[in-house]
Amino acid sequence: MLEWKGVTVSYDKKTAAADVSLSVREGEWLMLCGPNGSGKTTLLEAAAGVLPYRGSILLEGGEVREMKSASRARKMAVLSQGSRVDEDFTVAETVALGLYASRRNRFFPAPDGGERVARALEMTMLTDLRDRRMSGLSGGESQRVFLAQVFCQDTDVLLLDEATRSLDMRYQKEIYDLVRAWLARGRRCAVSVEHDLDLCRLYGTHCALLREGHLVAFGRAGEVMTGENLGKTFDMDAEEWIREKKSVWKGWMER
Amino acid sequence: MTGKIISLFLCVMMLAGCGPALAEDTRVTVTDMAGREITLDAPAERVVVLQPGDAEILYAIGAGDKVVGRGAYVDWPEEALEVPSVMSGYETNLEEIIALSPQAVIMTVMSQTEEQVKALEDAGIRVIVTDAQSLEDIYTCIALLGAVVGRNDEAKELAASMRAELAGIAAEAKALGSEGKTFYYEESPLQWGLWAGGSGIFFDDLCAMMGMKNIFGDLSGHNSVSEEQVLALNPDLIFTTTMYYGEGPAPDEEIASRAGWENVSAVKNGAILFDNTSSIARPGPRVVDAAELILELLRTLAAGNNAA
Amino acid sequence: MKDRGVIKELAVLIPALGTLAALVLCVCAGSVNIPAEKVLSTVWNGIWGRPQSGAEVSIILRVRLPRVLCAMLCGSALSLSGAAMQGLLRNPLADGSTLGVASGASLGAASAILLGIRFPGVPLAGTMVTAILFAFLSLAAILALAFAMDRSLSTHTIILIGIIYTMFVSSAMSLLVTFSGEKLRSITFWTMGSFSGADYPQVLILLGTLVVCGAGLVMLSPELNAFSGGEKNAAHLGVNVKAVRFIVLVLVSVMVGVCVSVGGSVAFVGLVVPHILRRLTGPDHRVLLPACVFGGAVFLMLCDLCARTLLSPVELPVGVVTSMIGAAVFVVVFYRTRKGVR
Numbered sequence: 001m002l003e004w005k006g007v008t009v010s011y012d013k014k015t016a017a018a019d020v021s022l023s024v025r026e027g028e029w030l031m032l033c034g035p036n037g038s039g040k041t042t043l044l045e046a047a048a049g050v051l052p053y054r055g056s057i058l059l060e061g062g063e064v065r066e067m068k069s070a071s072r073a074r075k076m077a078v079l080s081q082g083s084r085v086d087e088d089f090t091v092a093e094t095v096a097l098g099l100y101a102s103r104r105n106r107f108f109p110a111p112d113g114g115e116r117v118a119r120a121l122e123m124t125m126l127t128d129l130r131d132r133r134m135s136g137l138s139g140g141e142s143q144r145v146f147l148a149q150v151f152c153q154d155t156d157v158l159l160l161d162e163a164t165r166s167l168d169m170r171y172q173k174e175i176y177d178l179v180r181a182w183l184a185r186g187r188r189c190a191v192s193v194e195h196d197l198d199l200c201r202l203y204g205t206h207c208a209l210l211r212e213g214h215l216v217a218f219g220r221a222g223e224v225m226t227g228e229n230l231g232k233t234f235d236m237d238a239e240e241w242i243r244e245k246k247s248v249w250k251g252w253m254e255r
Numbered sequence: 256m257t258g259k260i261i262s263l264f265l266c267v268m269m270l271a272g273c274g275p276a277l278a279e280d281t282r283v284t285v286t287d288m289a290g291r292e293i294t295l296d297a298p299a300e301r302v303v304v305l306q307p308g309d310a311e312i313l314y315a316i317g318a319g320d321k322v323v324g325r326g327a328y329v330d331w332p333e334e335a336l337e338v339p340s341v342m343s344g345y346e347t348n349l350e351e352i353i354a355l356s357p358q359a360v361i362m363t364v365m366s367q368t369e370e371q372v373k374a375l376e377d378a379g380i381r382v383i384v385t386d387a388q389s390l391e392d393i394y395t396c397i398a399l400l401g402a403v404v405g406r407n408d409e410a411k412e413l414a415a416s417m418r419a420e421l422a423g424i425a426a427e428a429k430a431l432g433s434e435g436k437t438f439y440y441e442e443s444p445l446q447w448g449l450w451a452g453g454s455g456i457f458f459d460d461l462c463a464m465m466g467m468k469n470i471f472g473d474l475s476g477h478n479s480v481s482e483e484q485v486l487a488l489n490p491d492l493i494f495t496t497t498m499y500y501g502e503g504p505a506p507d508e509e510i511a512s513r514a515g516w517e518n519v520s521a522v523k524n525g526a527i528l529f530d531n532t533s534s535i536a537r538p539g540p541r542v543v544d545a546a547e548l549i550l551e552l553l554r555t556l557a558a559g560n561n562a563a
Numbered sequence: 564m565k566d567r568g569v570i571k572e573l574a575v576l577i578p579a580l581g582t583l584a585a586l587v588l589c590v591c592a593g594s595v596n597i598p599a600e601k602v603l604s605t606v607w608n609g610i611w612g613r614p615q616s617g618a619e620v621s622i623i624l625r626v627r628l629p630r631v632l633c634a635m636l637c638g639s640a641l642s643l644s645g646a647a648m649q650g651l652l653r654n655p656l657a658d659g660s661t662l663g664v665a666s667g668a669s670l671g672a673a674s675a676i677l678l679g680i681r682f683p684g685v686p687l688a689g690t691m692v693t694a695i696l697f698a699f700l701s702l703a704a705i706l707a708l709a710f711a712m713d714r715s716l717s718t719h720t721i722i723l724i725g726i727i728y729t730m731f732v733s734s735a736m737s738l739l740v741t742f743s744g745e746k747l748r749s750i751t752f753w754t755m756g757s758f759s760g761a762d763y764p765q766v767l768i769l770l771g772t773l774v775v776c777g778a779g780l781v782m783l784s785p786e787l788n789a790f791s792g793g794e795k796n797a798a799h800l801g802v803n804v805k806a807v808r809f810i811v812l813v814l815v816s817v818m819v820g821v822c823v824s825v826g827g828s829v830a831f832v833g834l835v836v837p838h839i840l841r842r843l844t845g846p847d848h849r850v851l852l853p854a855c856v857f858g859g860a861v862f863l864m865l866c867d868l869c870a871r872t873l874l875s876p877v878e879l880p881v882g883v884v885t886s887m888i889g890a891a892v893f894v895v896v897f898y899r900t901r902k903g904v905r
Contacts, residue, residue, distance in 0.1 A: 050798050073801025080799070086653070086791040088846040100789050101801030146792075153800070445760035448878065474877065481594035482759060484876040486622045514762055515625025518618050 001026060001189045002047060002157050007055040009042050016042040018213045024189045031204035031221065032193045035234055038210040040193045044159050048078045059157065073101035076157040077150035081165040087135035094134055094145050095120050098152030120152035124178055140171030147178060160192040176203050201225055209233040285402045288395065289364060289384035298405025299359035303352050305343040306363045309385050310335055311539035312400050316409040324355040347371060353378050359403055361385060387538035390460035417543055424546045425464040431553045434466030439490035442477060444497045444506060445513060451480045457538055461546050486515060493521040494528045496536045505529060528552045578857035585861040589631045589868045594875040595622055633761035634867035635860040636769035637822045638832060640777065642859025643852060644815040645833020647780045650787035650848055651811050654721050658834040659819045663728035664701045665828035668820045670732050671697025677739055695820030701728065702812050756827030756882030758867055765825045772821045776814040777856060783811060784848035791846060829882050831889025836862050839892065
């Protein structure tokens with residue numbers, strides 16, 4: 001559904017991604033992992049149409065750079081970290097912004113708008129908060145509203161750019177569970193940029209490891225996320241580190 | 256104001272009285288129009304004058320040869336143009352003035368700051384500040400400048416002849432039926448918001464001598480006024496000193512063409528005077544010319560009435 | 564649900580009626596006292612083109628009415644452009660006057676007059692075109708500078724750039740004054756703003772501008788709403804960010820430029836009116852922008868009424884009134900926002 005073919009992105013005279021090829025199919029959740037500056041966010045933003053790229057990025061068969069903003073937004077939604085909106089908007093109003101691309105024309109909103117907002121609110125358990133102002137929400141609640149906004153956009157492809165960063169454990173799980181549930185509801189796919197390798201392993205069906213703009217490994221998460229590959233990606237003894245992290249919990253887990 | 260006149264009068268008297276007895280003492284003490292007392296060792300021989308009205312007074316009392324520098328806007332009489340010009344007003348340039356090595360600088364309240372005065376005095380130059388608003392102020396100013404350049408008699412003569420001429424003009428104006436007429440004195444055009452001259456300025460005094468009444472007589476000095484008021488007060492005469500740069504209609508034509516002004520008496524009767532000789536705006540000897548202009552307008556109007 | 568719909572439809576009438584009431588009040592009251600019934604009958608006869616004469620007729624139809632209409636239309640246009648800019652830049656302090664766009668436009672208008680830039684046969688066109696051009700160039704320059712300094716366009720950056728730019732413009736103005744000698748008073752007009760001398764051609768030009776540009780902005784409300792989550796978010800939602808930004812800037816420049824060439828730079832209108840209205844309507848531009856059309860009209864008409872009548876027969880520049888009211892209201896609103904009181 002979304003495919004990068006030999007994509008190269010460079011800005012400020014630096015190459016942020018070099019000749020990367022990736023693809024996501026129905027039902028898959030691709031995790032982009034790598035150290036800071038490895039080009040994972042760059043690839044995501046290129047796919048989202050906000051960065052110019054060389055090569056080809058195909059969204060449901062169409063070249064992203066040639067798509068009109070609105071038709072792109074009808075096929076693909078993006079959730080960024082720490083999204084903000086005018087704080088006087090209510091929850092429902094914020095979610096309804098996701099209807100922008102599907103309005104029929106300048107004077108008539110999307111015909112099924114009300115339904116879609118209600119569904120998105122329900123999916124994210126926000127129905128009770130629908131008339132609250134954004135200024136009164138916690139960070140986790142607010143990110144859930146933006147998740148509802150992208151659900152409301154009603155697309156088949158979802159990009160998440162470190163969507164749970166700076167959220168605590170509970171909200172991380174909440175957001176990721178919601179995305180997983182969303183994924184299960186149709187012929188859909190998702191791509192995440194994620195720093196937390198545990199989350200990648202737990203939720204991702206596929207994984208791409210990136211280092212300095214180059215693809216180190218790409219494939220099923222279980223096959224790609226090995227100590228060897230992670231070591232290459234992060235330039236460290238990853239296997240040792242993962243073992244050590246696990247050993248802390250071992251005693252308690254085996255009790 | 257009266258204080259100023261009395262003190263000036265006193266010092267002039269003193270000078271006149273002591274003249275023969277103390278022939279060597281050439282010192283001149285005057286009180287200028289900012290109320291400062293200034294002593295000159297002798298009547299000034301080299302003078303820089305910044306304001307056009309003051310310059311015109313100097314030339315009228317035969318002290319034109321003493322002017323070594325003039326403000327940029329001084330343009331009358333013609334011989335004044337031969338004198339080097341210096342920047343005046345907000346752009347007053349002290350170095351330029353000092354370079355002309357005058358003994359006295361005559362500037363208006365408007366164009367001077369205390370720092371500038373002090374700097375000039377530190378350079379050994381006496382600063383005489385003038386501030387002529389009303390007709391009486393102009394006479395005071397004439398006496399003051401006469402004392403500064405040692406032309407007291409000429410100054411007295413000038414003032415006396417101005418008084419006489421103005422009285423004559425006023426009498427003739429009254430004979431033409433000027434008494435009771437109302438007038439409006441415009442200083443800035445409608446486009447930038449109307450400004451009108453009120454009471455306390457010499458133009459108002461001139462008209463008052465002719466028995467005419469300023470529609471904005473309740474306001475003193477210069478004010479931004481409402482267009483509605485002008486229409487409601489319906490002046491018989493309109494005088495304008497608006498700047499004119501030769502582009503578009505002349506100010507008097509522009510006034511006549513204003514929407515809604517067609518019912519104003521002055522517009523109906525063509526009683527609009529646009530002065531481009533600058534005599535209306537300058538407090539100096541040419542106020543007589545201004546009075547003449549008004550009289551001329553009254554004559555034209557009277558002739559028109561007779562013909563009709 | 565149905566009841567609410569009816570109430571909503573009625574609610575649309577309130578601002579319209581309010582504006583009409585303010586219009587009537589402002590035409591009835593003025594420097595010269597004329598009984599209200601005389602005023603209304605004169606206007607009524609004027610509308611139907613019945614011949615009337617007298618000083619009062621001139622005052623009402625030739626002086627007061629065009630002036631009130633100009634103030635009304637400028638108020639709408641300035642408030643709309645303020646609200647649109649605040650939406651676009653996601654900054655409640657963005658406005659023609661704070662950013663220096665209005666000063667830029669006045670500089671354009673003043674230089675057109677001093678340099679004698681005119682289009683033969685079309686009155687006002689020279690000042691208007693240069694004012695619009697300068698407004699657009701100012702806006703472009705300010706935003707380019709702001710983006711270069713701080714991509715997020717924080718409040719501080721905006722204010723700082725506005726101050727720098729306004730200072731630059733005022734020094735350029737002083738330079739113009741130096742070269743122009745005595746055309747000083749016209750400069751005062753551009754910097755303070757006044758509707759004195761307004762006439763019907765100006766009313767028509769303002770009306771045309773407001774209808775075209777105002778409608779354009781109102782139609783862009785969904786885009787402006789999408790911008791409230793930032794430019795990137797707007798792009799993700801499917802907004803053509805570059806195009807929308809360009810169109811909004813052009814529309815705002817045209818409106819500010821035309822208003823400035825008619826009434827000088829009337830400060831704070833575009834800041835205060837949207838700020839107050841946002842408390843009532845919420846941040847949704849689809850409601851806020853139409854509300855600004857009415858709110859701005861009422862605000863500026865009343866300010867001009869104060870300017871005309873407070874010290875009668877002396878007149879104040881309307882810019883003095885809007886700045887004073889504007890600054891006071893703004894401080895109060897800002898204080899309350901900071902305190903979290905709504």
